Amino acid sequence: MASWANNVRAVLLDVSGVLYDSGGSGGGSAIQGSVDAVNRIRQAGLKLRFCTNESQATRSHFAQKLQRFGFSISKEEVTAPGPAATRLMKEQGLRPHLLVHDDLLPEFESIETSDPNCVLIGDAAENFSYQNVNRAFQVLINLQKPVLISLGKGRYYKETDGLKLDVGAYMKALEYACDIKAEVVGKPSPNFFLSALEEMGAKPEEAVMIGDDIVNDIGGAQSCGIRAVLVRTGKYRPSDEKHPEVTADGYVDNLAHAVDILLASRASNQ
Amino acid sequence: MASWANNVRAVLLDVSGVLYDSGGSGGGSAIQGSVDAVNRIRQAGLKLRFCTNESQATRSHFAQKLQRFGFSISKEEVTAPGPAATRLMKEQGLRPHLLVHDDLLPEFESIETSDPNCVLIGDAAENFSYQNVNRAFQVLINLQKPVLISLGKGRYYKETDGLKLDVGAYMKALEYACDIKAEVVGKPSPNFFLSALEEMGAKPEEAVMIGDDIVNDIGGAQSCGIRAVLVRTGKYRPSDEKHPEVTADGYVDNLAHAVDILLASRASNQ
Numbered sequence: 001m002a003s004w005a006n007n008v009r010a011v012l013l014d015v016s017g018v019l020y021d022s023g024g025s026g027g028g029s030a031i032q033g034s035v036d037a038v039n040r041i042r043q044a045g046l047k048l049r050f051c052t053n054e055s056q057a058t059r060s061h062f063a064q065k066l067q068r069f070g071f072s073i074s075k076e077e078v079t080a081p082g083p084a085a086t087r088l089m090k091e092q093g094l095r096p097h098l099l100v101h102d103d104l105l106p107e108f109e110s111i112e113t114s115d116p117n118c119v120l121i122g123d124a125a126e127n128f129s130y131q132n133v134n135r136a137f138q139v140l141i142n143l144q145k146p147v148l149i150s151l152g153k154g155r156y157y158k159e160t161d162g163l164k165l166d167v168g169a170y171m172k173a174l175e176y177a178c179d180i181k182a183e184v185v186g187k188p189s190p191n192f193f194l195s196a197l198e199e200m201g202a203k204p205e206e207a208v209m210i211g212d213d214i215v216n217d218i219g220g221a222q223s224c225g226i227r228a229v230l231v232r233t234g235k236y237r238p239s240d241e242k243h244p245e246v247t248a249d250g251y252v253d254n255l256a257h258a259v260d261i262l263l264a265s266r267a268s269n270q
Numbered sequence: 271m272a273s274w275a276n277n278v279r280a281v282l283l284d285v286s287g288v289l290y291d292s293g294g295s296g297g298g299s300a301i302q303g304s305v306d307a308v309n310r311i312r313q314a315g316l317k318l319r320f321c322t323n324e325s326q327a328t329r330s331h332f333a334q335k336l337q338r339f340g341f342s343i344s345k346e347e348v349t350a351p352g353p354a355a356t357r358l359m360k361e362q363g364l365r366p367h368l369l370v371h372d373d374l375l376p377e378f379e380s381i382e383t384s385d386p387n388c389v390l391i392g393d394a395a396e397n398f399s400y401q402n403v404n405r406a407f408q409v410l411i412n413l414q415k416p417v418l419i420s421l422g423k424g425r426y427y428k429e430t431d432g433l434k435l436d437v438g439a440y441m442k443a444l445e446y447a448c449d450i451k452a453e454v455v456g457k458p459s460p461n462f463f464l465s466a467l468e469e470m471g472a473k474p475e476e477a478v479m480i481g482d483d484i485v486n487d488i489g490g491a492q493s494c495g496i497r498a499v500l501v502r503t504g505k506y507r508p509s510d511e512k513h514p515e516v517t518a519d520g521y522v523d524n525l526a527h528a529v530d531i532l533l534a535s536r537a538s539n540q
Contacts, residue, residue: 082519124400126400130394141426174439176439
């Protein structure tokens with residue numbers, strides 16, 4: 001029996017590449033066996049969170065997309081950079097100037113944005129106009145101590161019509177212009193994983209993260225004391241199993257395979 | 271007699287902060303004594319080049335602006351990053367995808383731009399839309415060996431309605447997204463100064479650079495074996511005279527003062 005599966009009470013699931021593959025006319029499709037795997041996690045009474053770095057939509061829209069693929073998922077079960085940033089800003093008394101996708105704006109309705117004392121950027125896509133980026137720069141450079149919060153640090157991602165610049169590129173532009181370092185919210189930031197645990201009421205040693213990104217999912221979770229298992233779907237490449245810095249606690253063919261092992265472990269303990 | 275002025279046959283002049291101060295309704299105004307100083311350099315039979323990093327306009331437009339301030343200057347006497355980049359691209363067989371200001375486009379009319387094998391960025395201002403920056407990124411990431419040429423690496427500059435992001439910020443965004451380093455054309459790049467010398471038919475030891483930027487003007491020129499004198503106008507700050515890395519060959523109050531010393535040195539040698 002794989003030791004990573006022992007005494008697990010809470011499961012953190014990466015989404016893209018674990019639950020579904022993006023692309024195609026419908027925006028993607030479920031990975032074989034993963035819809036059923038999510039149902040089996042629920043039926044076993046395990047706690048569950050969906051952990052994503054996507055920042056182009058609110059959690060509601062994100063959950064709706066997954067429901068269309070057949071997944072049982074509610075908005076409240078999604079841990080995303082937007083709410084993590086909201087929590088951070090509330091804790092630190094930060095009032096952001098927002099440079100984000102229009103569809104993400106509702107996520108920040110509870111935050112005071114007048115007289116901004118920081119800048120928050122996400123994957124704003126078309127909203128990354130010169131005027132908007134310059135405006136964010138002007139807010140930063142006029143602050144006594146410029147604070148830049150970034151919803152991830154991805155370089156680019158793939159859409160059906162080609163590769164697109166991700167938030168990390170614009171984060172770097174603003175970092176250079178203002179000679180500062182951004183605070184990155186989202187995987188692999190420890191705060192992101194700890195938030196997901198807190199929302200579930202689980203301890204690190206009770207949880208397992210399942211993802212397809214050896215650095216952001218596996219390395220990030222392990223740095224918080226959470227066991228982490230790499231799936232051989234999504235962006236997985238065989239070289240990930242010989243990564244120079246990160247060794248997963250387990251390697252599985254896909255999410256269904258991971259759940260088989262998890263449930264077998266529970267059965268043997270009961 | 272100041273030794274930096276001995277046996278000078280060629281003068282390289284920085285423009286903004288040496289000839290004129292930018293800003294205000296007319297786009298700026300000549301610095302006291304500098305119009306006359308340029309005339310005196312000509313009357314003394316010294317070779318002369320105007321060396322600027324500005325990349326928002328062709329040399330023609332740039333010369334016309336200075337003519338309005340009263341300067342005797344022709345387009346052919348301006349050394350700017352655009353022509354330096356053109357030379358570089360012709361030498362290396364590079365066909366650029368251009369991400370530059372519309373007013374700079376005529377500078378590249380002699381360059382083949384179909385089937386691009388590099389990206390050239392300048393201070394494109396409003397042309398830095400998400401679509402345009404993303405298109406430049408896509409060209410780069412699809413090249414076997416991405417080549418990015420940048421007309422300078424400035425962080426930002428000041429306009430009458432506030433600070434504006436300069437080309438360096440977008441250079442950093444593309445560098446990060448593609449995991450590459452850009453080739454910077456313009457001061458302080460040695461090629462830039464050597465081009466100016468070549469255009470004048472002068473050797474480094476025959477020339478002097480006069481500028482207000484201790485790093486880009488003074489340090490850049492000195493790295494090519496050109497003497498360099500700092501003026502106490504423009505962006506000059508007293509701390510520049512105690513710079514940890516660069517010591518100018520001379521410090522003068524303004525361009526007129528520099529020309530006084532230059533001409534006195536010539537008189538004593540004749």
